[in-house]
Amino acid sequence: MKSRILCIGDIHLGNRTTRLPSNIGEYGIDPSELTPAATWRAAVSWAVAHDIEAVLLSGDVIENDRDRFEAYGHLKWGVEELLASRIPVFAVAGNHDWMALPRLSDQIPAFRLLGRDGKWEVVEIDLKNGTRIRIAGWSFRDRYYRKNPIRELSLTRDSDLPTLGLLHCDLDASGSPYAPVSSRDLEEVPVDAWFLGHIHRPSPLSGPRPIGYLGSLSGLNPGEPGPHGAWLATVNGPGDVQIELLPLSRLRWEALEVAIDGVEGSDPEDLKDALFSLMRRAIGRAHEDVVASPIRPRVGGCRLRLTGRTASHHRIRTLARSLVFPQETLGDTHYFIEKVIDEGAPALDLAGLAEGSDPPAALARLLDEIIERKGRAGELIAAARGSFGRTTANSRWSRLRRNPPATDDEIRRILVTAGFEALEELLAQQGEGEVRGRQ
Numbered sequence: 001m002k003s004r005i006l007c008i009g010d011i012h013l014g015n016r017t018t019r020l021p022s023n024i025g026e027y028g029i030d031p032s033e034l035t036p037a038a039t040w041r042a043a044v045s046w047a048v049a050h051d052i053e054a055v056l057l058s059g060d061v062i063e064n065d066r067d068r069f070e071a072y073g074h075l076k077w078g079v080e081e082l083l084a085s086r087i088p089v090f091a092v093a094g095n096h097d098w099m100a101l102p103r104l105s106d107q108i109p110a111f112r113l114l115g116r117d118g119k120w121e122v123v124e125i126d127l128k129n130g131t132r133i134r135i136a137g138w139s140f141r142d143r144y145y146r147k148n149p150i151r152e153l154s155l156t157r158d159s160d161l162p163t164l165g166l167l168h169c170d171l172d173a174s175g176s177p178y179a180p181v182s183s184r185d186l187e188e189v190p191v192d193a194w195f196l197g198h199i200h201r202p203s204p205l206s207g208p209r210p211i212g213y214l215g216s217l218s219g220l221n222p223g224e225p226g227p228h229g230a231w232l233a234t235v236n237g238p239g240d241v242q243i244e245l246l247p248l249s250r251l252r253w254e255a256l257e258v259a260i261d262g263v264e265g266s267d268p269e270d271l272k273d274a275l276f277s278l279m280r281r282a283i284g285r286a287h288e289d290v291v292a293s294p295i296r297p298r299v300g301g302c303r304l305r306l307t308g309r310t311a312s313h314h315r316i317r318t319l320a321r322s323l324v325f326p327q328e329t330l331g332d333t334h335y336f337i338e339k340v341i342d343e344g345a346p347a348l349d350l351a352g353l354a355e356g357s358d359p360p361a362a363l364a365r366l367l368d369e370i371i372e373r374k375g376r377a378g379e380l381i382a383a384a385r386g387s388f389g390r391t392t393a394n395s396r397w398s399r400l401r402r403n404p405p406a407t408d409d410e411i412r413r414i415l416v417t418a419g420f421e422a423l424e425e426l427l428a429q430q431g432e433g434e435v436r437g438r439q
């Protein structure tokens with residue numbers, strides 16, 4: 001007989017996004033509907049409504065030690081709701097809640113923590129549908145664990161019992177302080193599925209032997225775009241586990257690209273309207289994706305990236321900073337624009353500008369070399385890479401120290417954007433920016 005198990009990744013109870021527009025309440029949205037706690041409650045209600053057999057949590061259930069007292073009420077409510085429908089809850093602790101989760105499970109006895117103190121635990125449980133499954137779990141016992149926990153697991157194959165593995169770990173990241181494990185290690189263990197926590201981007205999990213990250217239950221910030229939620233695993237028997245994502249997250253982030261090629265003009269109000277309608281069109285595209293989903297978010301937060309080239313780029317960049325971003329409710333989902341990142345470029349004749357001998361010409365030559373990957377391009381990228389660590393906390397580049405770009409292409413993009421911005425400023429100071437540069 002098949003069993004349906006709801007698998008939930010990093011919830012981070014206590015985490016709250018700071019990225020909502022301050023006036024979102026005017027559209028009937030209550031920010032407390034959008035928290036990880038709200039999505040956890042939605043997942044519990046879904047589990048009860050669909051009368052499933054068990055719930056598994058793969059760690060980082062709680063944001064940090066301080067949040068455990070706030071998390072207590074939500075966890076206790078969920079565990080009791082589930083228990084009333086004879087749905088048991090099993091969890092492992094992650095690096096965020098290595099301290100909080102064991103302490104909370106002491107306060108909520110029905111909340112079963114597996115693998116306490118970093119010791120593997122393998123339990124066999126009878127589900128209410130009369131089937132029996134095995135669950136193997138391991139919990140963090142400290143903020144860091146630099147060894148590979150799979151080395152300490154000894155599990156014999158059981159041809160009758162389906163076995164599910166629950167682990168918070170860093171997959172294929174050797175040297176990581178967060179329980180580094182390789183895919184191969186996991187494949188070699190006789191389990192029918194590995195449900196992992198830690199990385200917030202959900203893996204493209206699929207049957208019949210899914211191994212990977214469940215992802216964060218709800219997108220915690222704009223850097224976690226796309227559908228997030230719980231996974232429904234249907235265990236048909238040993239060697240046959242089917243899994244599907246239920247996008248239960250109440251808040252969904254979207255990363256959208258907006259092409260500004262050809263948006264030109266000298267009337268700032270016309271430009272504003274053009275920009276506004278491009279933003280609204282981007283919201284419409286986000287909604288198309290949401291409509292295709294079986295479960296829709298309450299709120300969609302869009303981060304827009306402007307791309308392309310236009311002669312009015314300098315004006316558009318200034319306007320994009322000052323414009324009140326549109327908010328709009330489509331169907332049951334309310335959309336807002338969290339931020340507009342300008343990666344557009346002016347429609348400048350770089351080669352023509354580069355022929356001069358003034359500062360804009362020197363800059364145009366550098367930009368041309370970076371874009372065409374010639375001349376000093378490699379040298380400049382290396383120099384930029386070495387400078388991220390020296391940015392000061394209140395500089396606009398400080399984020400580069402915290403999250404340095406990994407690839408040459410990312411650095412190239414940053415240099416090109418910054419270079420065009422500086423070039424536009426130089427040309428604007430000369431009072432002929434959009435005239436001289438027009439192609």
Ligand SMILES: [Mn+2]
Nearest residue numbers: 060094095198
């Ligand atoms: Mn983690």
